[in-house]
Amino acid sequence: MPAQPLRIVFAGTPDFAVPCLAACLASGAQLLAVYTQPDRPAGRGRKLSPSPVKMAALDAGITVEQPESLKDDQVRAHLAAYQPDLMVVVAYGLILPRKVLAIPRLGCWNVHGSLLPRWRGAAPIQRAVLAGDRETGVDLMQMEAGLDTGPTLIRRSTPITRDDTGGSVHDRLAELGAEALAEGLARVMAGEVLTPTPQPAEGATYAHKLDKAEALLDFNLPALDLERKVRAFDPWPVAEADIAGERVRVWDARAMPWAGDTAPGSVVNASRQGIDLASGEGMLRITSVQRAGGRRIAAADYLNARTELRTP
Template structure:
């Protein structure tokens, strides 16, 4: 049984933490970002990892950064065999990476060196990648540049959203870290392989400004945008002068010469918009301040839009 320090913050980090506990490893401490106010009421909320750690009675630490002497001294006193880092959100300096006997391992949601950085799940969908996965990486000071022990691929399905792929990779990450730790304990863990840095791509952090739909783009790119940004940050589209959040759509082949953004078909069950290439049939949408609606229910109240 290994002594492990776990670092993570959001929902993505919870299955790996729960999995390590269930596998019988001693989680000495959990490090997670400080609690922050959220929602309309701006009430301070615990991080998902803190909630999970408290279920198991694991000590929780929430430093604003990992550079203060008290945090470094604490980790030195814990003297862990291994540190596991999953979407922690804070930079880990080299003097801390050097503390655990077996180093610090990161569960990264891509097949490295592709999509290093903050938003690998969303960027993979946006790019139209057919596969992605998780990598178990030995951390070093660079951004996701460390050598990799194992990679576990999965197909990106045509209906995958940012949320569905997030959830699948999170559970894959839990299985992967449990497997790699077992190999470490049994002496079967292979030597970590250096990444091909020339093949690296970067998954830059998402910005809310990216949520705006540009109808001049090909329909296939807009459809990927809708899936990738579901549920956050969502996609904002202007149709007939009104702004909507689009949740689900599919591409329609067309030889139409209508201008991008034109409503080319509107009926009881269909809402189709011209794009720079092809068209987009909208299946679920949401008006600001209203509930998400399937297109049939929405169009029942929009008969003045009907084109056929």
């Protein structure tokens, strides 16, 4: 008799998880159900909106489960009733208790957006850009009770360039995560037992959740640190700066050499090339901004409205 297909339950919520859901659907495994967070208020009208994973699952005709927590006995019993061989978790946003981790025959896999043990936690992609890391990647990990501490199964890496933003790295890692997951599923379904690699004891860092309060640029810091924040916080929460008394969002900026003694945050030069602000080391050239209630515009267009800032 032919072997029974691998029985999978998928758990994920944001855009990052959608390519991995697609990888499960394309793998030939039996996708029993998709778990995702409950619909949340979004947009100006604060209407309840489904997660990207929920929308993708419904489009594929897959049963969707949206419990508030996995700590409830009835919720766990309902999950166990699916009799999954494997649970795949990608940016789900809910903690999996030990009793849930023990339900699938093969345990639970997680696709995490960093090269573990660096950047365990909620915001590994943005923290890597913010720290100036030259490389990042994804790990397919066997989950255990600790936060992102489980042994890794498959790894994919990618460089972080000076043109990368949090958004561009996010999109690249989402695809790499799907590739790693697809490989893992194919190998298991071919009868292979994946060998887990314990994470190194040294080098662990924690990627704290992003906070909008971090968005304001502190010009006492070196310009390169400010540039990295602009790139890391694109597309959310978006860096902000005070330019000669007006708070604006900053979408594009580049650290530049400068050896003047002007107070940090002061406008050094303003032209079609950008708005140069002094910093603790060097200067930051801002080339794209967004005024309150406005749209993203080039710095040259911003200066058309603030001609007093222009310098010869």
